[in-house]
Amino acid sequence: xxxxxxxxxxxxxxxxxxxxxxxxxxxxxxxxxxxxxxxxxxxxxxxxxxxxxxxxxxxxxxxxxxxxxxxxxxxxxxxxxxxxxxxxxxxxxxxxxxxxxxxxxxxxxxxxxxxxxxxxxxxxxxxxxxxxxxxxxxxxxxxxxxxxxxxxxxxxxxxxxxxxxxxxxxxxxxxxxxxxxxxxxxxxxxxxxxxxxxxxxxxxxxxxxxxxxxxxxxxxxxxxxxxxxxxxxxxxxxxxxxxxxxxxxxxxxxxxxxxxxxxxxxxxxxxxxxxxxxxxxxxxxxxxxxxxxxxxxxxxxxxxxxxxxxxxxxxxxxxxxxxxxxxxxxxxxxxxxxxxxxxxxxxxxxxxxxxxxxxxxxxxxxxxxxxxxxxxxxxxxxxxxxxxxxxxxxxxxxxxxxxxxxxxxxxxxxxxxxxxxxxxxxxxxxxxxxxxxxxxxxxxxxxxxxxxxxxxxxxxxxxxxxxxxxxxxxxxxxxxxxxxxxxxxxxxxxxxxxxxxxxxxxxxxxxxxxxxxxxxxxxxxxxxxxxxxxxxxxxxxxxxxxxxxxxxxxxxxxxxxxxxxxxxxxxxxxxxxxxxxxxxxxxxxxxxxxxxxxxxxxxxxxxxxxxxxxxxxxxxxxxxxxxxxxxxxxxxxxxxxxxxx
Numbered sequence: 001x002x003x004x005x006x007x008x009x010x011x012x013x014x015x016x017x018x019x020x021x022x023x024x025x026x027x028x029x030x031x032x033x034x035x036x037x038x039x040x041x042x043x044x045x046x047x048x049x050x051x052x053x054x055x056x057x058x059x060x061x062x063x064x065x066x067x068x069x070x071x072x073x074x075x076x077x078x079x080x081x082x083x084x085x086x087x088x089x090x091x092x093x094x095x096x097x098x099x100x101x102x103x104x105x106x107x108x109x110x111x112x113x114x115x116x117x118x119x120x121x122x123x124x125x126x127x128x129x130x131x132x133x134x135x136x137x138x139x140x141x142x143x144x145x146x147x148x149x150x151x152x153x154x155x156x157x158x159x160x161x162x163x164x165x166x167x168x169x170x171x172x173x174x175x176x177x178x179x180x181x182x183x184x185x186x187x188x189x190x191x192x193x194x195x196x197x198x199x200x201x202x203x204x205x206x207x208x209x210x211x212x213x214x215x216x217x218x219x220x221x222x223x224x225x226x227x228x229x230x231x232x233x234x235x236x237x238x239x240x241x242x243x244x245x246x247x248x249x250x251x252x253x254x255x256x257x258x259x260x261x262x263x264x265x266x267x268x269x270x271x272x273x274x275x276x277x278x279x280x281x282x283x284x285x286x287x288x289x290x291x292x293x294x295x296x297x298x299x300x301x302x303x304x305x306x307x308x309x310x311x312x313x314x315x316x317x318x319x320x321x322x323x324x325x326x327x328x329x330x331x332x333x334x335x336x337x338x339x340x341x342x343x344x345x346x347x348x349x350x351x352x353x354x355x356x357x358x359x360x361x362x363x364x365x366x367x368x369x370x371x372x373x374x375x376x377x378x379x380x381x382x383x384x385x386x387x388x389x390x391x392x393x394x395x396x397x398x399x400x401x402x403x404x405x406x407x408x409x410x411x412x413x414x415x416x417x418x419x420x421x422x423x424x425x426x427x428x429x430x431x432x433x434x435x436x437x438x439x440x441x442x443x444x445x446x447x448x449x450x451x452x453x454x455x456x457x458x459x460x461x462x463x464x465x466x467x468x469x470x471x472x473x474x475x476x477x478x479x480x481x482x483x484x485x486x487x488x489x490x491x492x493x494x495x496x497x498x499x500x501x502x503x504x505x506x507x508x509x510x511x512x513x514x515x516x517x518x519x520x521x522x523x524x525x526x527x528x529x530x531x532x533x534x535x536x537x538x539x540x541x542x543x544x545x546x547x548x549x550x551x552x553x554x555x556x557x558x559x560x561x562x563x564x565x566x567x568x569x570x571x572x573x574x575x576x577x578x579x580x581x582x583x584x585x586x587x588x589x590x591x592x593x594x595x596x597x598x599x600x601x602x603x604x605x606x607x608x609x610x611x612x613x614x615x616x617x618x619x620x621x622x623x624x625x626x627x628x629x630x631x632x633x634x635x636x637x638x639x640x641x642x643x644x645x
Contacts, residue, residue: 040080040081082632082633112256112260113260113263113264116257116260116261116264117264120161120264123157123160123161124157126160127153127154127156127157127160128153129153129154129157132150144182147180147182147183148182148186150182150183151180151182151183151185151186151187152186154169154183154186154187155169155186155187155189155190158187158190159190161261162230162257162261163194163230163231163254163257163258163261164257164258164261164262164265164295165261165265166190166230167230167291167295168265168288168291169187169190170187170190171291171294172184172187173187173188173190178287178478194228194229194230194251195228196225196228196233197225197228197233197251197252199223201252202223202225202233202235202249202252203221203223204252205249205250205252205332205333206221206247206249206333208332209330209331209332209333210328210330210333217239217240217328218237218238218239218240218245219238219239219240219242220237220238221235221236221237221238221247222235222236222237223235226246230251230254231250231251231254231298231299231400232248232249232250232251232301232334233248233249233251234246234247234248234249235247235249236338237335239325243337244337244338244340245325245335245336245337245338246335246336246337246338247333247334247335248301248333248334248335248336249332249333250299250301250331250332250333254299255299258295258296258299262288262292262295262296265288265291265292266285266288266289266292269284269285269287269288270285272284273285283483287486290486294401297400297401298400298401300331301329301330301331301332301333301334301400302329302330302331303400304334304399304400305324305326305329305334307372307399307400307402308321308322308324308399309324310370310372311366311370311372311373311374311396311399311402312362312365312366312369312370312372313362313396314358314359314361314362314363314365314366315358315361315362317391317393318354318355318358318362318391318393318394319358319359319362319393319394319395319396320393320394320395320396321395321396321399322336322337322338322339322395322397323336323337324336324337325337339383339385339395339397340385341383341384341385341386341395342383342384343379343380343382343383343384344359344379344382344383344384344394344501344505345379345501345504345505346384347384347392347505348392351391351392352505352506353505353506353509355384355392355394355505356502356505356506356509357514358394359377359382359394359498359501359502359505360498360502360511360514360515360518361518363377363494363495363498364515364518364519367403367405367410367413367491367494368410368413368414368518368519369410371404371405371406371407371410372402372403372404372405373402373403373405373491373494374396374399374402374403374494375401375402375403375490375493375494376398376401376494376497377396377494377497377498377501378497378500378501379500379501379504380397381396381397381398382394382395382396382397382501383395383397403487403490403491403494404487405487405491409435409485409487409488412431412434412435413435413488413491413519414519415427415431416428416431416432416435417515417516417519417520418516418519418520419431420455420516421516421519421520423455423456424455425448425449425451425452425454425455426448428451428454428455429444429447429448429451432451432473432477432482433482435484435485435488436477436482436483436484436485436488437482437483437485438480438481438482439481439482441481442480442481442482443480446480447476447480447482450476450479450480451476454472454473454476471492471496474488474489474492495511495515498511499511591634591635591638593634594631594634594635594638595631597627597630597631597634598627598628598631598632598635600624600627601624601627601628601630601631602624602628603624604624604627605624605628
């Protein structure tokens with residue numbers, strides 16, 4: 001039964017070490033890590049101890065074998081287990097790998113992502129882009145011709161990779177502040193190729209989302225799609241009460257593909273940010289995370305349903321949105337009123353100038369007042385419908401992707417347009433620096449001069465009809481290292497897209513001039529006496545509690561000044577730097593103590609003399625070994641905390 005006793009001892013020793021080893025490090029480790037470290041440390045402690053222990057120590061402790069194993073063996077095993085935990089944390093940080101249960105559950109998804117990653121890698125190899133992702137080679141970025149060739153390869157690769165990558169490219173095409181002009185021009189031609197989904201698969205999705213036979217809701221569904229897209233497919237249908245509707249049905253299996261693509265994109269972004277300075281400067285990881293959040297919203301049709309309810313369509317007599325049948329709509333099925341109409345560019349010529357003004361007013365109102373705006377107002381997303389009075393009406397379609405602006409950014413946009421219209425470069429610079437993120441090394445004087453030249457060109461030409469002037473503004477910011485927020489890029493993209501629609505309606509329509517006039521009207525609207533009175537009343541109500549406390553606080557300050565007892569206390573632990581600062585200070589103190597203790601141990605171990613506590617063992621040596629272990633514990637604690645921070 002010796003093997004049984006040895007097994008019990010090993011199990012108990014492993015459990016004891018797994019519970020004790022992590023305590024000196026003052027950090028939590030997973031149970032599996034602690035058990036593995038305890039088992040290895042227990043198995044290796046005894047032979048290591050026998051190999052390194054001096055004969056003098058063995059002679060002293062020979063009458064006390066239990067003390068021998070508990071004291072020296074326990075200390076050595078604990079230290080070894082701590083070393084193993086620290087090495088595991090350095091090589092494989094906690095949280096970087098899933099636990100055993102999570103690993104088993106994630107195997108199907110991992111296989112799917114591996115296949116998808118292999119397919120994307122083949123696309124990169126076929127298009128000659130693998131070197132840019134997996135190595136540091138950048139041979140084609142130095143010349144315009146090289147960038148043009150590379151941009152064509154990128155566009156082709158994105159189209160080959162599918163819906164997620166095509167949509168990413170379409171978003172990047174709206175960011176001239178991030179990409180060279182050659183890439184922006186090429187990516188604007190991206191098109192997603194979507195084949196129709198068989199009716200049987202579409203019917204299965206409809207049945208699943210309704211939770212019942214479609215015949216209980218619809219008297220007829222046309223199996224031929226009215227339109228196909230990369231994420232959804234549209235079919236016409238008739239409700240049991242005779243109402244005409246359209247069904248926007250999510251393509252079967254698209255959600256897992258998008259999820260895999262987002263995981264792969266995140267990994268590629270992290271790799272690029274580590275390997276390329278330009279990727280780190282542009283923040284590609286944050287860009288991909290924002291894109292992933294936007295795409296996940298687009299996959300949830302409930303978001304589009306809320307957008308339809310929340311967005312301001314514009315002048316009620318001219319522009320509206322389709323009605324939503326919320327009782328039949330779900331995350332993958334959207335039931336909308338069917339609009340019998342034609343593209344807006346086919347509206348009667350006599351109505352087109354009126355529609356152009358109404359559309360611009362609608363979009364600018366959405367941007368500067370409501371804060372939610374149609375992000376893709378191309379002619380296919382705006383329908384013209386006849387009305388009995390002959391005035392006609394426009395209908396916004398496809399509100400799955402909308403831009404969102406907070407109140408501060410909306411107000412800044414109004415001030416920006418007014419500042420550009422006024423021709424004051426310093427005002428333009430001040431507003432832009434409120435909106436964008438500027439580096440610490442920004443040369444504001446040089447930025448002001450560049451903006452002055454921009455404003456001079458803008459005002460000299462009377463504004464022109466080309467909204468690309470806003471793109472030029474964003475590029476000036478990029479040249480100075482100023483990063484425009486994505487919301488601002490979305491606004492300029494929407495305005496640029498609408499400009500094509502307005503030009504098709506009314507070739508003489510001047511979008512920029514009308515936008516400047518609208519912004520000036522919005523800014524001066526707040527000077528109405530009634531509006532000012534309401535705003536002042538609101539501000540007074542909010543300030544009243546503070547004003548009532550102010551005299552008492554002023555009296556206390558004056559009293560303290562008279563008595564000479566006024567003091568100012570600054571708590572270095574407070575504020576947003578509290579935890580990082582405390583962590584850094586703690587690591588510095590721990591590292592200093594480890595170094596000092598280790599130095600003391602080395603001095604004691606090298607001391608030639610000292611009182612003997614046994615044959616061949618001096619007190620200096622014993623204290624030196626103990627201090628050496630303390631130094632090791634402190635050093636390991638500082639090391640593992642540096643990798644956890």
